[in-house]
Amino acid sequence: MLRSMLNGAVAMGWLACALFFLRFWKQSNERLFGFFSLSFLMQALTSAASGLIDAQDERRNYIYVARLVGFLIILYAIWDKNRGNRRR
Amino acid sequence: MAEAVYILCALTSVACAVLLLRAWKRTQSRLLLWSGLCFVGLAVSNVLLFVDLGLLPPSIDLYMPRQLSTLAAVSVLLYGLIWDAT
Numbered sequence: 001m002l003r004s005m006l007n008g009a010v011a012m013g014w015l016a017c018a019l020f021f022l023r024f025w026k027q028s029n030e031r032l033f034g035f036f037s038l039s040f041l042m043q044a045l046t047s048a049a050s051g052l053i054d055a056q057d058e059r060r061n062y063i064y065v066a067r068l069v070g071f072l073i074i075l076y077a078i079w080d081k082n083r084g085n086r087r088r
Numbered sequence: 089m090a091e092a093v094y095i096l097c098a099l100t101s102v103a104c105a106v107l108l109l110r111a112w113k114r115t116q117s118r119l120l121l122w123s124g125l126c127f128v129g130l131a132v133s134n135v136l137l138f139v140d141l142g143l144l145p146p147s148i149d150l151y152m153p154r155q156l157s158t159l160a161a162v163s164v165l166l167y168g169l170i171w172d173a174t
Contacts, residue, residue: 006155013162020169036123047158064093064137071100074127078107 007051014044031084035077042070091142098134105131122168129161 018040025033046066053060108124111117133154140150 003151003155006152006159010155010158010162013159013166017162017165017169061090061093064090064097067134068093068097068100071097071104071130074104075100075107078104078111 004051007047011044011047011051014040014047018044032077032081035073035080039070039073039077042066042073046070091138094134094138094142098131098138101127101131101134118168118172122165122172125168126161126165129157129164133157133161 018037021033021037021040024030025037046063049066050060050063053063105124105127108120108127112120112124136150136154136157140148140154144150
C-alpha cells in the first residue's frame with residue numbers, strides 16, 4: 001500500500017516536471033526543454049508501471065530499460081545543446 | 089543482462105548529473121542547478137538499485153530507500169521549478 005502510494009507520488013512529481021519543461025519548450029522553442037519534458041514523461045510512465053506490475057513479474061526488467069532510455073534522452077539533449085552552441 | 093541495465097542506469101544518471109552541474113557552473117543558470125541536483129538523487133537511487141538487485145541477497149530489500157531517494161530527487165526539481173528556476 002505504502003509502496004504503491006510512493007510510486008504514485010513519484011509518477012505525479014515527474015508528470016508535473018514534464019509539464020513545466022513542456023511549457024518552457026513552448027515559450028522558448030529550445031529543443032533542450034522538449035527533450036527534458038520527454039525524458040521526465042518517460043520516468044513518470046516507469047514509476048506508474050512499477051506501481052502496477054507485481055514484484056515477481058518478469059517484465060519488470062523492461063521498466064529499467066525504459067528508465068535507461070529516459071537518461072539517454074537527457075544525455076543526447078545536453079550533447080545536442082553543446083553542439084548547437086559550438087556551431088553558432 | 090538485468091545487471092547490465094542497472095549499471096548503465098547508474099552510469100548514465102551520474103553522467104547526466106555531472107554534465108548538468110558543470111553546465112550550471114559555467115552559466116550559473118538556476119534551472120541547471122536544480123536539474124543537476126535532481127540527477128544526483130536519481131544517481132543515488134540507481135546505485136542503490138544495482139546494490140539491491142545485483143549485489144545483495146534477496147532477503148535484504150532496499151526498495152524503500154530507493155523509492156525515497158527518487159522521491160527526494162523529484163521534490164528537489166519541483167521545488168526548483170516552482171520557486172526558483174527563472
